[in-house]
Amino acid sequence: MSRNKNIFDIVILTEGRYIRPTNKDWYIDQVLLEDKLLQIALEKKGLRVCRKDWADLEFNWKNTEYAIFRTTWDYFEKLDEFYCWIEKTKHKTKFINSSEIINWNIDKNYLKDLAKNNINIAPTVFIDKEKNISLSQLFTQTEWNDAVIKPAISGAAMDTYRINVSDYTNYEHIFQKLITEKDMLFQQFMNNILLNGEISLIMIGQKYTHAVKKTAKKGDFRVQDDHGGIVEKHTATKEEILFAERCLKACPYKPMYARVDIVYDNKNNLALSELELIEPELWFRNNPKAATLLSETIFNSIHPK
Numbered sequence: 001m002s003r004n005k006n007i008f009d010i011v012i013l014t015e016g017r018y019i020r021p022t023n024k025d026w027y028i029d030q031v032l033l034e035d036k037l038l039q040i041a042l043e044k045k046g047l048r049v050c051r052k053d054w055a056d057l058e059f060n061w062k063n064t065e066y067a068i069f070r071t072t073w074d075y076f077e078k079l080d081e082f083y084c085w086i087e088k089t090k091h092k093t094k095f096i097n098s099s100e101i102i103n104w105n106i107d108k109n110y111l112k113d114l115a116k117n118n119i120n121i122a123p124t125v126f127i128d129k130e131k132n133i134s135l136s137q138l139f140t141q142t143e144w145n146d147a148v149i150k151p152a153i154s155g156a157a158m159d160t161y162r163i164n165v166s167d168y169t170n171y172e173h174i175f176q177k178l179i180t181e182k183d184m185l186f187q188q189f190m191n192n193i194l195l196n197g198e199i200s201l202i203m204i205g206q207k208y209t210h211a212v213k214k215t216a217k218k219g220d221f222r223v224q225d226d227h228g229g230i231v232e233k234h235t236a237t238k239e240e241i242l243f244a245e246r247c248l249k250a251c252p253y254k255p256m257y258a259r260v261d262i263v264y265d266n267k268n269n270l271a272l273s274e275l276e277l278i279e280p281e282l283w284f285r286n287n288p289k290a291a292t293l294l295s296e297t298i299f300n301s302i303h304p305k
Helices: 026-044 079-089 099-105 110-116 135-142 172-181 192-196 238-250 288-302
Strands: 008-014 049-053 064-069 094-096 124-127 146-151 161-164 184-188 198-204 207-215 230-234 257-264 270-276
Touching (some): 008 288, 026 288, 099 110, 110 238, 110 270, 135 172, 135 184, 146 172, 192 257, 198 238, 207 238, 207 288, 238 257
Parallel strands (some): 008 049, 064 094
Antiparallel strands (some): 124 184, 146 161, 146 184, 198 257, 207 230
16 A cells, blocks of 8 residues: 655754745855755665644644654744644654654753863853843953843844954844843853854764865855855864763753854863854755765664564
């Protein structure tokens, strides 16, 4: 008997603008390529696969055994809707990575947990929403000269600003508006970002597969390529790989895939920038074998030996 064509083993989750886009550019092309490489790898394992917008109201999520978060890069713009969808849908299909991982990782306060487990992070002041505090007070309290402010929940450097002791007054109104709406982070600026960029290590099933280095364009500090940053292949050192492995061991969960973003801090020690467990870009186009490894990890979880 043939299988129902509307029943899937796994759905690759994306967002609406990447479903049949009419106007493509280099960025959209690489998004589609990343999803395609994973889809091909999964289909080679004999799995029935499709791509869906996570916010698709017409799809019955009971019709897929698994759903894997890949290019859902609008979720932080629709947080209430996303949270509601997670709560409803987690009872209909199994998420990769799990909803428990998502709920922990979505808020950058997770960095506190890792710091308690002896993971070096950028010096950070975690600020609760509606706290009565100014940038002037924060600079006085920390004695830093350079800092970054960012929301605890965000992506793609949204509402992220580099400020310093000589220009912070230009950002006070922005900070005060943001803090009325969101928990915020005040982090010491890592000067090595400008010199050596940020290194992203891709980890599949807790194992290192490959890495990239992201460098900001001149005059900027944001390393993402959609902000003009340059992304190039990077051969991770033994120390960088061991540090990434330690970060995952310090995590309270065992993600099926992860991206460990690291920088060298102002003392030239390795520091965790972010541990990306929801929808990190994994640069399969640089190493298609990583997509194959992820497909094998997923297949083995669906069909354990």
